[in-house]
Amino acid sequence: YKTLRLVLGDQLNASHSWFKQTDDSVLYLVAELNQEATYVRHHVQKVSAFFAAMAAFSHALEQAGHHVCYLTLDDTQRYQDLPALISALCEHYQVNTFAYQRPDEYRLSQQLIALNLPNKVAIQCVDTEHFLLPYEHIATQFTANKHRKMEYFYRDMRRQFGVLMDGDAPEGGRWNYDQDNRNKLKKSDLAAIPSPLVFSNDVRDILARIKRHNVATIGEPAPDLLWPVTRSQAKALLDHFCRHCLPLFGQFQDAMTGRSDHQWSLYHSRLSFALNAKLLHPMQVITVAIEYFRHSDAINLAQIEGFVRQILGWREYIRGVYWANMPAYAEKNVLEANRPLPRYFWDGQTKMRCLSQAVTQSLQTAYAHHIQRLMVTGNFCLLAGINPDAVDDWYLSIYIDAIEWVEMPNTRGMTQFADNGLVGTKPYAASGAYINRMSDYCGDCHYSVKEKVGDNACPLNALYWHFMQRHRDRFSRNPRMAMPYRNWDKMDAAQREAMLERADYLLAHLDNL
Ligand code: FAD
The missing domain is CATH 1.10.579.10 (DNA Cyclobutane Dipyrimidine Photolyase, subunit A, domain 3)
Known part of the structure; x- marks a missing residue:
């Protein structure tokens, strides 16, 4: 191989231009790593979901004709960390280029920026092609230590991407339908809450691996994991959400109940894992939801606007705040709060x-x-x-x-x-x-x-x-x-x-x- 390309666990974007064509000189690296499984004590379902999604993604890449080096914790345990693994593989395959997609986390980004490879291997960093606001534009929209109002950021994004716009004006005449949303659930509303679409992904091997390598986790293990771990499961969840939950999404967005069997996710999409692992593209989610809105009388403008705001607005905004303010953000504690967590x-x-x-x-x-x-x-x-x-x-x-x-x-x-x-x-x-x-x-x-x-x-x-x-x-x-x-x-x-x-x-x- 001439090139080694790294795909991190939250970079499972099958539409990335890397995968547009197969190339026998390129090897993709997808690896379970102890450093990623332990940088915090994760929920066991979170580790299971990432590992299962990585395995499924590697398999799909291979099916599409790409060359993949897929490594489990068993294979990577002898490497101290990610840089050590990359160096060893570059050496082993005698590649002349190592390429990675820019990590979304400061921690990993610093680790890869500091990467030093032997034998003059060239290092390339490319975009993940996931977010709507290009990374290079974050600095034009956000300034360190300066508040940027989410509402105005969101309106800019609506205009820029022409989402729910009527020429230069917001569709329906208003940018924000928050006040039409946010009701409490009455007793009579409980029976109508749709049952969540859950999957049954067998992760027994992964759970055994987590145990074998003494990865400390929290939470209840789920051998039949309900979270979507492939693009097709993620798409099915998106369709389920649009069909059954979107009609009342905004209305009950802030409601909480302890009484229904489905109280744990109510009218929410539960798409965050699929989005953050990049199984789904944010514009794909927005486009599909708007399609449903256009073709269904059950979904009114307040509901679709409330949903679009979360993805086009909040999600992109939060990322802007993060990158404009890291690493200092991680130290902030202006209220000087110092008590331990109960x-x-x-x-x-x-x-x-x-x-x-x-x-x-x-x-x-x-x-x-x-x-x-x-x-x-x-x-x-x-x-x-x-x-x-x-x-x-x-x-x-x-x-x-x-x-x-x-x-x-x-x-x-x-x-x-x-x-x-x-x-x-x-x-x-x-x-x-x-x-x-x-x-x-x-x-x-x-x-x-x-x-x-x-x-x-x-x-x-x-x-x-x-x-x-x-x-x-x-x-x-x-x-x-x-x-x-x-x-x-x-x-x-x-x-x-x-x-x-x-x-x-x-x-x-x-x-x-
Ligand atoms: P829905 O209610 O169906 O919303 C749709 C999508 O909008 C979400 O999937 C998510 O991608 C996006 N979204 C909505 N609100 C936000 C927000 N405030 N910031 C970013 N994206 C948003 N979200 C994460 O993805 N990861 C986190 O680690 C995370 N930590 C949070 C911690 C706190 C204290 C709070 C208050 C919020 C956090 N959120 C986080 C935001 C939000 O709560 C979750 O995205 C959401 O609950 C995920 O469930 P859902 O997919 O059913 O969301």
Whole structure:
């Protein structure tokens, strides 16, 4: 072979121009690596899904006539890390060029930039051909340490790609239909929630390998993995979503329930793994969803706009924030939050029903939807002042779709405000009332959401006010936060005192809630 081309586990993009034609002088390297399986303690389903998708991708490449060197943990264990493996293969095959696609993670990108190969092997880096905003344009759209409003970024993307546009105007006359969306699920809505399309991918060999190599993981192993690991499964999931979930996607986007059999994914697409592993291209997802919208009376503009916003807007925006601010972003902690993560994040054993539900479900499925991540686990960590390093590690560990470029700005930025508002202009801090408004958890909870003090009071209530008070200097001048401060000031002094006391107690006993 003349050329060795590396395909990382989250670069399974069969439409990449590398694969347009076969070439007998090119060898593709797809490898399970200990460094990737252990840089954080991953959910076992996440490791299984990546390894299974890599195996299926290698097989598909071979079927298409490409030459592939596919290595499992058994084969790569003797190499210290990725550079050592690459050097050994370049030497073994006597190639004159090594090529890789630009990694999405800072960590891997640095590792490959620093790569030093023997025998004057030339090194090439090419684009992944996945994202809509070209990597080179990130610097024109995002500046380090400067807030860029998602809404304006999103409108630019709509214009640039002509998505849901009517000439220069947004289709329907409005850019944003958020206020038409976001209802709570009523009891009568529960029976209609579509059953999720799940797959049954046999990953027993992979689980055995994970065990054999002592890869430490969390979560429940699933020998018949439900996540899509091939492009055709991912496409089937996309069709299922458009047909059954898209009609009510926006409407119930923020809703949470503990009552339905399908409560774990509701009307969400569960496409994040397929997108992040690059089995699907974001424009393919948008195009298919819009096709369905054009041909179905069941899908209105508010629903499709809400969905497009997530992919064309949020996903691309988050990536921009990541690259414009790394590596400093990983150190940000402006609220100086330093408490350890409570033990129930690892087993779901807490009397707080919202939290127990979100954590238990995440351990079982490696999935929680956006509002569970943002307003249940994320909000709790924000209010309790948990160290963002620990919060980041937890999110990076547990979710099937967790890759640092997308996990970190969502966690450290959107939920923890550790970036001083680079992602969100105000912290997503909420008391129990929000959880009660958007879910049916509180009715079945040990704690009472209506009470603010006393042993039975929902911990989120006192913790919310404590958070607001301890950061008053920072937030009280923010016009979007003026109202809660006015409410606090109107409260009776004794009540305020009692609430802060209760919060102090809770903060000292976080592990026991
Ligand atoms: P849907 O609700 O069906 O949305 C469709 C798609 O839109 C998603 O698949 C995703 O690709 C995209 N999307 C929606 N919201 C966001 C967002 N805020 N940022 C980026 N893309 C978005 N997403 C990840 O892909 N990986 C992560 O590690 C991750 N960590 C998160 C951590 C926290 C604390 C929070 C609040 C959010 C995080 N998200 C992450 C964003 C979002 O919660 C998930 O993308 C979503 O829940 C995945 O489920 P879904 O495919 O059913 O999404």
